[in-house]
Structures are given as structure tokens and as C-alpha cells.
Amino acid sequence: MSANPEKDNRMSESTKTTQKPRHHRCDTCDVRHKAMCAAVDYEHTDQLQAIVSHRDYAPGQVIFEEGDPADYVFNVSNGEVRLYKLLPDGRRQVTGFLTSGDFLGLVTDSSYAYGAEAIGQVELCCMQLGNLERLLSDIPPVRERLLDMSRDELAAAQEQMLLLGRKTAREKIFSFLLNRHNHLNRTDGDASVDLPMSRTDIADYLGLTIETVSRTFTALRDEGLIELPNPHHVIFPDMDAVRDAAEAA
Amino acid sequence: MSANPEKDNRMSESTKTTQKPRHHRCDTCDVRHKAMCAAVDYEHTDQLQAIVSHRDYAPGQVIFEEGDPADYVFNVSNGEVRLYKLLPDGRRQVTGFLTSGDFLGLVTDSSYAYGAEAIGQVELCCMQLGNLERLLSDIPPVRERLLDMSRDELAAAQEQMLLLGRKTAREKIFSFLLNRHNHLNRTDGDASVDLPMSRTDIADYLGLTIETVSRTFTALRDEGLIELPNPHHVIFPDMDAVRDAAEAA
DNA sequence: GGTTCGAATTGAGCCACGTCAATGAAACTT
């Protein structure tokens, strides 16, 4: 079992609502096509613009905690966010990592169903829950879009259950690396993956301890399957070999 | 790691589409208030009725497999269904159990994202995917309802990730029993739980082996926390004691 | 250039749970 306070990473409540309202324009937003907002047509862009604002978060800063009253929902415009659930004794399960375009703010009984923290510097686009609901009734395609997005999220969640319940440490690491490679690889030929999160985050995401994560990375390095120029960057010298090894076990 | 062919449980492909088209009426359907259909108003009930049909499934029968082309979506009208994902070597993760009112047929790229099998005798209400989509555009509240339902499902999935990644065998069993008790307890004072599924299903749902599930049940029985008149029925002699023990670890 | 401090790595030992194997208890067949 792992506990992981990450004490100092967690900013005080007072800094939590730190807000530097910049002027962002929805019509030139570069993550719009990936986000929920893609379903807002040209005519309604003004309405969208009117209800969104921006917030910046420092590394480690809490965005919201599980159970907080959910007044706002968010879109990630920049940076990486971790979602997590805690047990009373501090054990943590990271349920997902979000990047630009992802929707944030799952709600049950008008409170957040999980906690969310900035991993590095993060920029969020946010709107009040009430405004989202108004948007949903005014512009039907937005609800369709949101349904599609949560359909994908649900499929990813099931895949993660398979990983957590039935895969070995080695398989978990392989799946994690290959998933990241598939989902966020910008340039096509790039056989490398960035890992902005800490070993603790990875461990809590895969249901392992930091020691096991570290040892597994080292083992893969020693086998020549990956290179580790630094703990936050993985290079695949031979992508096919990795895929073979991943399937073998 | 557990493999579990459940060979003979699996009916042949030919029996798979076994269909005994009965006459069911949406306007008197007794699971309607729990299902997606609750969002279809009185005026549209005929339209709903026109596109649904019923199917019966025998215990162990495959409803669909992961990757099958998804032509139909379903509502469970009766019985219990297991959802699962498989690894190439046969290891299985049960991702959920469904009962009456639950929606079935998560789709990605127009194929099913998981497999589904009847646990006992099962009755499903089904409609073609295209008809569902037409329903969604014709009756906006249905999409809203579906979004709400998948919101809840997603929250449950995250809870399950916490269980799989961070809880001990004992805690997993406690959570499983208490969840069942909370979610499907008909009569209010009833301190018991039915477990229609096999030990293998439970093990694959909790990321354990059948032996560990069995041993944990026995341990709880020996401690006087539960009674086991038979493997498919659990009685809690002292509900509060169970809740305390569950929190203690 | 040395100090500090957090994160990552490495080592040694252990234990919760898995594996393998036997037994028990129902339900089904004939």
C-alpha cells in the first residue's frame, strides 16, 4: 500500500483560487477542435466567449478536491492535470491524466467525484456549472459532443480496470508507455514519450509502488528496450521490439 | 493471473440470436423509470414502442463479444449481466454487473468496447443503434438522460479503479458486499445480499483469484461478520459491525 | 564549490496473495 502526502506540492487554500484573468479568444483558441467547444458553432461563439474565463495553476496546486461543491467545470487549455481518489488512510489512486482539450469536472450530487491537481504549470478554461447547463440546452450538439467524450472516457476507464486488475507490473508499464505514445505523440516518427508526472504519480496510476516502477524502468533500460536520458523522458530505440515485448508479457 | 474459459457456459453462435419476440408494452414496462426510456415522454411512447424488441438469454449465454460490430443497444429488463474484457492469454477482468434498468452497449468505432454475457436467465430490451440515434435527435431529454447515466457509470468506474489499484483482498470483498447492499436492496430492513454470479466472476471483478475470494468469505464467516447459508447468499447479522470492519481495513 | 532538499534508484528481506493440488458438496444424467 502506498501513502503519498506530497505535502508541499499542495498549495494553501488561499492560493487555490488564484486567478489571472487574461483575454483569451474562443474563436482563435488552439485547443477548441479537441475540446467540448468544438460543438459550438460560429453563431454561438459569442455566447461561449461570454461565460468562460481563464485560470493559471502552479505545479502541484490543487484545482479541486473530491467532494468539493462543484460550481465550475473546466477545459484544460495547457499543461497536464492528475485526477485521483483517496482512501481515508491516504492511499491514493490516480484515475487519469488530462492534457489540453480534455474536459474536467465530473459531478455527482453536485460535488466533484474526484480530486484534481496541476502537475506542471497548468492553464484552464472554466465556466460555471449553471452556464454549462444553459449551453447544453441552447446548443444541442454540445450535449452530443459531451456524451461522445464521456463514452470514450468510459472505454478508457474499462481498459484501465483491465490493467489494474489483471496485468503484471511489467505489462502495466508497457501499456502506460504505449498508451502515452499513441495518444499524445505530436510528430509522427517520434519514438519517444514525455512523462511530466513523478514516479509517485505513475505508481499511483498503475496500482504499484514507486520502487516497483523504478525497478521496472531500470530493467527495461538494461534490456535495451528503452532509453532513459532523464526520469521524465523515455526513448524507444526499436518500437517494434517494444510492441513485441509488450505482447509477450 | 486467472484464466477462465467457462467453456460450456458459452453457447454456440447459432443460439446467440435466439429470439422469442413477445409482446411487451413500453407504457406498462416496470423498469422504465430506471432506464434510459424514462426520458421518453407520453407523446413519444409509440415511437419508442415501434423500435424496441425483446430477447431472452440462457444462463452463460454470450450477448456480444468485445469488438463485435455494434448494431444493437440494450436495456436490461430482467436478470443479471456481466461485462468483461479479456487479455490475449485469457485473463479476464469483469468490468461490471448490470441489472434491470441498466443500459448496455457502449460503443467505440462502432464496435462494442467489452463483452457481455448473461449470468442467470436474462431478458433484454433491444433496439438498433440507428434507431437509438434517431431517438436521440428526436427527443432531446433522452440524450440528457443518457449523459447523466454515463456520468454515474464513470464515477462508479473510478471507484472501481481505486478498489483495484489500492485496496486489500479483504477491503475489496467488503466494498463489493456493501456496494451490492446499498445499490440493490429492495426491502429496506433486509441485511442480506444476493450474489447470482460465480466465485470466478467475483474474483475477476475484484482482481483476485477464486481461492482468495473463497478464503476471505470463510474468514469473515469465522469472525461472525457474515453468514453464508449458501455460496450465493450473504447475511449480515450486525450491519454496523460490518461497516466498522470495512472502514478499519 | 559546497550544502541542502526532494526525487529517483538500488538493495535486502518479507508477506499477501497467487499457484497447484486435493477434497467436498450440489446438481444433472442415465
Add this chain to the structure above:
DNA sequence: AAGTTTCATTGACGTGGCTCAATTCGAACC
């Protein structure tokens, strides 16, 4: 009612990953 099959339980033993405890590495400081 004896044989067969399936599922659950129980026992003996092994091990993958956890725990506890050092190092090591780097970045940010004077």
C-alpha cells in the same frame, strides 16, 4: 443410486511486488 460434472472450499507452498532502509542524482541555493 451410482457416475459425471461443475463449483466452492481448503491446504501446502511459492513468488511478485511491497516494506524498510540506504544511497545516488540533480537542481537550486548560498
